[in-house]
Amino acid sequence: MKDAPTPRSPQRPSVAEALAKEIFAGQYQPGDFVPKEIDLCDQFSLNRSAVRSDLRRLVDAGIIERISGYGSRVRAYSEWNILDPQVTDWMVQFATPNPGIQREILTFRLDVEPYVAMTAAKRATARDLVAIEEAFEGMGHDFYNPESSNRGRLHSDHDVAFHVAIFKATHNIVWTQLSHILRPSIHLLVQTSNVSASDPEQSLERHRHLMECIRTRRPREAFFASVAVLEGTADALGMEMPETLLGEVPAALAR
Structure with missing residues (x-):
């Protein structure tokens, strides 16, 4: 009798994808602050390292900026790396x-x-x-x-x-x-x-x-x-x- 296949571990939720969807849909406008790290940890049941890694994707895309002591703020549209393949993919999906x-x-x-x-x-x-x-x-x-x-x-x-x-x-x-x-x-x-x-x-x-x-x-x-x-x-x-x-x-x- 063959052993049952080992179930795959579910993919963890993506904070970057969730925030990108809300930002591109206009729920957060340029100048608005997105939720703080600790709140995102609770919302997605992730540790702080994982949340920071996902926020870094948005920072690298030029969509948000990290402000020490305040959190993460949505940047002006002109600052977004709009030709980055990841950004254009989010744009098509969510904007x-x-x-x-x-x-x-x-x-x-x-x-x-x-x-x-x-x-x-x-x-x-x-x-x-x-x-x-x-x-x-x-x-x-x-x-x-x-x-x-x-x-x-x-x-x-x-x-x-x-x-x-x-x-x-x-x-x-x-x-x-x-x-x-x-x-x-x-x-x-x-x-x-x-x-x-x-x-x-x-x-x-x-x-x-x-x-x-x-x-x-x-x-x-x-x-x-x-x-x-x-x-x-x-x-x-x-x-x-x-x-x-x-x-x-x-x-x-x-x-």
């Missing part, structure tokens, strides 16, 4: 209800993506255009296929692929690498805005126009088409467009 983080990401995208679209319109190869078109066709197929049980998720996946393909079409090594790192943050806004969009057909048309501007090598029009896509995202999220000097047409395109 959907947090308008503050959504606004930061939207501001960044407005600062960057119109210029990326402009560059893609100058440099995109036939292979790049195929990738952009395939992603767009996937968006349309998911939108017009109401019988699909995964319609919303698939639409968002293709929407993200559309934007990532435009980053890659710049043929700039930095933008190409950033497209992988930025994928979770783009997915965060895309997934939320696609659910709440009041004009999904118009959103699809804005993406089609952006694709056509890139395909027909019209940098100036691609710039503004990208801004229009992000305006639609802001509207779907119920947000005003961020104030930014970027997002305006570059002088070189104004002529």
